[in-house]
Amino acid sequence: MFSLLSGCFEFLLRKEELKVLIIGLDRAGKTTLLERLKTLYTDVPGLEADKVLPTVGLNLAHFEALGAPLLCWDVGGAAGLRGIWSKYYGECHALVFCVDAADRGRLEEAKAALDRALGDRDLYGAPLLVLCNKHDCEGAATPAEVAEALGIGKLADAGRATSVQAITAKTGEGVKPAVQWLVEHIKKSQRPELIRRRMLGA
Ligand SMILES: Nc1nc2c(ncn2[C@@H]2O[C@H](COP(=O)(O)OP(=O)(O)O)[C@@H](O)[C@H]2O)c(=O)[nH]1
Ligand SMILES: [Mg+2]
Structure with a gap:
């Protein structure tokens, strides 16, 4: 009985996990970013960039x-x-929409993939963080250039919390400010309440 009650108490006090979906074209650097997050925020380092293999299924990272x-x-x-x-x-x-900022030739394809995702009503109200990865590469597109190519201005006008930031997943540069933006904007958004209500079938 005691363990049942303490289990319920623990469940009620448990902080809700904030779930972040990282998408983007193949080779944008999504898995390298995920492994960098593990290295920056957990005791178990993630894989180095040169050990990352193409993703077929799903990779996960839990951290605080x-x-x-x-x-x-x-x-x-x-x-x-x-x-x-x-x-x-x-x-x-x-x-999170991860872009290979060094590959300007695929920005149009990236825009089509992002537009398609944002056209889905299940993403209603979800903050959007566009990460311009591979900022270490010479000639990489700047956040302003990526924002223009992806038509990000229109999204912010439509009321979605949106940010476009440069990162280098390979070294971790820019990753912590990106995570800070995510946590702050998820907390400010209606998204946690919306998901909670959907789970309760309300
Ligand atoms: N120069 C550079 N290369 C990167 C960076 N991030 C990823 N890459 C490389 O880009 C390629 C694709 O990375 P990967 O994480 O597998 O991309 P994914 O398909 O989006 O998961 C790999 O060769 C990575 O080493 C970065 O910040 N800078
Ligand atoms: Mg991958």
Whole structure:
């Protein structure tokens, strides 16, 4: 009886895990970012960039940042795998769209993939963080250039919390400010309440 009561008490006090879905085209650096998050925020270092393999299924990272427990989902970005992304839309608190800023030739394809994702009603109200990865590469597109190419201005006008930031997943540069933005904007958004209500069937 005591263990049942203490289990219930623990459940009620447990902080809600903030779920972040990381999507983007294949080779944008999503898995390298996930492994960097493990290295920065946990005691178990993630894989170095040169050990990361192409993703077919799903990779996960659990960690705590700014007092909040986070769960990040990294799903494969190859054209044939993008259909799986939508399975995670309903449950995620925020969306990270990772872009290879060094590959300007694929920005149009990235815009089409992002537009398609944001057209899904299950992502209603979810803060969007666009990460311009590979900032270490010479000639990489700046956040302003990526924002222009992806048409991000319109999203912010439509009321979605949105930010476009440069990172280098390989070294971790820019990753902590990105996580800070996510935690702050998830907490400010209606998303946790919306997901809670959906889970209760309200
Ligand atoms: N120069 C550079 N290369 C990166 C960076 N992040 C990832 N890469 C490389 O980009 C390629 C694709 O990375 P990966 O994480 O597998 O991309 P994913 O398909 O989006 O998961 C790999 O060769 C990585 O080493 C970065 O910040 N800088
Ligand atoms: Mg991957």
